[in-house]
Amino acid sequence: MAGLRGDAAIVGVAEFAPERKPSRLYMGLESYAELARQALDDAGIPLSEVDGLVTGSNLMEARNLIPSAITEYLGVPSNFFDIVDLGGATGAAQVVRAAMAIEAGMAETLVCIVHTLMPHSDPTVAPQERRRDWGGGNWGSPQAEFEIPFGAVQGTYGYAMIANRYRHEYGLTERQLAKIAVDQRTNALQNPKAVFANQPITIDDVLNSPMICDPLKLLEIVMPCFGGAAVVVTSKERARRAKNRPAYVIGAGEHTTHRSVTYERDFTHSPIKPAADRAFAMAGIKHSEVDLASLYDCYTITVLLTIEDAGFCGKGEGGRFVEAHDLTYRGDFPMNTHGGQLSFGQSGMAGGMSHVTEAYLQLTGRAGGRQLKKCDTVYINGNGGIMSEQVSLILRGE
Amino acid sequence: MSKYRKNPNPIPVPTPVTKPFWDATREHRLLLQRCGKGHVFYYPRTHCPECLSVEWEWFEASGRGRLYSYTVARRAQGPEFAEDVPYIIAAITLEEGPRMTSLLVEADPDNVAIDGAVEVAWDDVSPDISMPYFRPLG
Ligand SMILES: [Zn+2]
Numbered sequence: 001m002a003g004l005r006g007d008a009a010i011v012g013v014a015e016f017a018p019e020r021k022p023s024r025l026y027m028g029l030e031s032y033a034e035l036a037r038q039a040l041d042d043a044g045i046p047l048s049e050v051d052g053l054v055t056g057s058n059l060m061e062a063r064n065l066i067p068s069a070i071t072e073y074l075g076v077p078s079n080f081f082d083i084v085d086l087g088g089a090t091g092a093a094q095v096v097r098a099a100m101a102i103e104a105g106m107a108e109t110l111v112c113i114v115h116t117l118m119p120h121s122d123p124t125v126a127p128q129e130r131r132r133d134w135g136g137g138n139w140g141s142p143q144a145e146f147e148i149p150f151g152a153v154q155g156t157y158g159y160a161m162i163a164n165r166y167r168h169e170y171g172l173t174e175r176q177l178a179k180i181a182v183d184q185r186t187n188a189l190q191n192p193k194a195v196f197a198n199q200p201i202t203i204d205d206v207l208n209s210p211m212i213c214d215p216l217k218l219l220e221i222v223m224p225c226f227g228g229a230a231v232v233v234t235s236k237e238r239a240r241r242a243k244n245r246p247a248y249v250i251g252a253g254e255h256t257t258h259r260s261v262t263y264e265r266d267f268t269h270s271p272i273k274p275a276a277d278r279a280f281a282m283a284g285i286k287h288s289e290v291d292l293a294s295l296y297d298c299y300t301i302t303v304l305l306t307i308e309d310a311g312f313c314g315k316g317e318g319g320r321f322v323e324a325h326d327l328t329y330r331g332d333f334p335m336n337t338h339g340g341q342l343s344f345g346q347s348g349m350a351g352g353m354s355h356v357t358e359a360y361l362q363l364t365g366r367a368g369g370r371q372l373k374k375c376d377t378v379y380i381n382g383n384g385g386i387m388s389e390q391v392s393l394i395l396r397g398e
Numbered sequence: 399m400s401k402y403r404k405n406p407n408p409i410p411v412p413t414p415v416t417k418p419f420w421d422a423t424r425e426h427r428l429l430l431q432r433c434g435k436g437h438v439f440y441y442p443r444t445h446c447p448e449c450l451s452v453e454w455e456w457f458e459a460s461g462r463g464r465l466y467s468y469t470v471a472r473r474a475q476g477p478e479f480a481e482d483v484p485y486i487i488a489a490i491t492l493e494e495g496p497r498m499t500s501l502l503v504e505a506d507p508d509n510v511a512i513d514g515a516v517e518v519a520w521d522d523v524s525p526d527i528s529m530p531y532f533r534p535l536g
Contacts, residue, residue: 145410146441149529150499151487153476160469161489168467168512213487214470214507262489262499267467 003282008099009239009246010395012043012232013357017193018225018345022118028060029073031115031228036074039111039230044243050076052107054094056114056349057085060122070113080107087384088296089254090114091229091353092391098233099249108235115228116348147260155298156221158261158386160213163301165267167215170316174215176323177300178206181219181342183327184297188339190329190369195225195345220300220342227347229357247363247378251285251394253278261386271390272309272381279379279392280311287311290394291375292362293333294355296383297340306381307335310392329370337362337370352382356393363397399522402503402531404481406523416442418456423528426520428459430494440496461518462535463492470507490516490532504533 014035026034032055040047053076059066067081080101084090094112101107122130137144143152151157166172185201188194201219209218239246255271255278258264264271280287287310295306304318312333313321325333338344338358341351359378361367380393400406412420419442422429432438433446433454445452468488474480475487486502502510503519515535522528 139411140413142441144408145412145416147499148476149408149410150531151471151475151479151485151501152499153479157469157471157475157487161467161487164469164512165467211472213472213475216469260499262497265497267489 004099004103004249004252006248006250006396007236008102008233009236009248010095010231010356010360011234011239011242011244011246012039012045013230013360014038014042015193015229015354015357016227016347018195018227018347020195020223020225020345022226025118025120027120028058028115028117029070031118032059032070032113033074035113035115035228035230036111039232042244043232045109045232045234047074047076049109049238050111051078052080052098052101052110053078054082054084054097054110054112056090057083058115058117058349060117060120078107080110086382086389086391087349088298088352089382089384089389089391090349091231091356092380092382092393093254094353095231095233095249095356095393096252096254096391099252102233102235109238110233111230112233113228113230114350114353116226116350118226143260147262152260152262155386156213156216159299159301160216161261162267162305162387163215166301166305169268170319172304172319174207175203176319177215177220177304178203179322180300180303180327181206183331184336184340185343186328187337187370188343191338191344192368194339194343195223196339196343216299216301222298222341222346222351225345225347227345228350229347229353231353231356231360244364245397247360247395247397249393250396251279251283251392253282253392254390256389258388259385264387268305269315270305270309270387272306272383272392273311275390275392276310276381279394283394283396285377285394289377290379291334291372292337292359292378293335294359294378294380295336296352296355296381297336297342298346298383300342302383302387303335303340305387306383310379310381329372334372337367337372352384355380355382359395363395402501402519402521403523405478406521406529407478409524409527415444418442420527423520423530424526426528428461428518428530429456430459430492430496431455432457438495440492440498460493463490463498463516463532465502465510465512465514465516466491466497467512468502468510470510486510488532501531502533503531
């Protein structure tokens with residue numbers, strides 16, 4: 001099939017440790033600049049070689065024209081610039097767009113940056129004028145009239161409805177979902193950057209944690225944090241001279257069908273499948289070749305559906321799959337070795353990029369106590385909204 | 399006065415496109431749209447989501463459907479819902495086809511049947527707006 005040829009590679013990454021209360025209040029532009037500095041330093045590539053920029057959709061200093069604002073601030077004339085607004089899929093999608101730009105000959109070395117807005121209180125806006133953020137609920141939006149007034153606020157309710165429908169159709173136990181959180185926590189205990197690096201948990205801890213939206217309990221839900229991440233993507237030619245082992249982008253696929261979960265026709269068959277099928281076909285690899293699954297995990301149910309819809313097991317087999325496999329860095333199906341966002345922390349839109357940065361640390365043998373013995377091929381999935389925007393990515397180290 | 403919510407906010411603020419839908423709620427009529435090709439859709443909009451036709455008509459739905467899925471919010475997911483905990487957020491598949499987000503009322507949170515029959519239960523939350531919630535049938 002046509003698609004990416006695998007001529008673009010990740011060569012450097014950077015990540016702010018997720019923090020529940022930021023130890024340093026970065027301004028928006030400053031945060032982009034610092035992440036770029038750290039990622040280029042990791043890549044061993046000077047700023048003068050950068051000729052492309054892919055940003056997130058948030059910048060406290062500007063609502064639009066964000067790529068040019070950051071280009072100017074960083075002082076890098078860019079041949080390609082893009083903004084990605086795909087929620088939790090933003091990080092993976094940034095890497096796809098950078099690889100596309102490189103293969104299309106639009107640019108050679110790009111920095112992809114995504115961050116969390118820091119909790120500054122704008123002194124020029126009176127407190128009573130600060131608008132409530134409903135999450136997509138501007139006047140005139142379907143959410144403002146037909147979702148939010150009916151209690152469909154934020155995301156947890158939607159994933160809970162997916163879990164209940166799944167359980168109704170295929171069967172699912174609370175222990176099966178809890179095991180996902182526990183195995184990921186085991187991984188996080190080996191990751192000093194993880195927000196829960198020092199707190200082991202058991203299945204009973206998960207089952208006994210407060211019910212938030214049936215059947216999802218507190219320890220099955222991500223902890224919002226502040227942070228950010230950046231990834232340097234460059235051409236094969238430049239990657240060969242890079243400091244670290246290049247990780248080539250050999251497969252990618254995207255799919256979305258809905259904004260509000262109600263309009264996802266079948267809750268148990270997510271848009272992940274077409275995205276993953278395309279990525280695997282493009283990469284020309286089998287699932288058995290994947291050394292690490294780096295799967296977006298805002299909730300435990302998200303992971304279970306991703307394992308199924310990405311093709312690691314059959315539909316309806318996810319519960320038994322997670323029971324039968326050790327999902328830790330020591331296990332037979334290593335998954336979210338950084339702890340996943342459930343245990344690493346979710347730095348807003350940057351949370352999804354943690355699945356890319358962890359993949360690269362594993363591919364370059366720099367994952368410390370959680371390092372896999374062999375890691376040459378990684379499957380990544382980014383998920384935005386309520387199972388809405390899906391971006392699959394396959395990386396291969398050479 | 400809301401029958402089912404302690405605090406009925408946020409109350410929908412109609413647009414020119416959605417006003418006929420909300421106007422009908424005052425008479426406890428649940429409106430859907432049907433395009434010339436017979437596609438039935440919800441929420442109100444100017445273009446049919448299956449064929450982008452702008453030729454369509456309003457019609458009154460039966461108000462019956464099945465519970466496709468639900469969750470019981472044991473913690474309020476927004477401050478306006480704090481006094482209603484536990485409340486049941488539902489995805490309803492209407493008899494006419496479209497899916498709809500709503501609240502399931504008059505139901506036991508610990509005994510909710512997915513795929514069970516439901517019917518509309520109106521709640522007059524303001525002089526201008528009545529909310530089409532749903533309750534289990536039988
Ligand atoms: Zn139509």
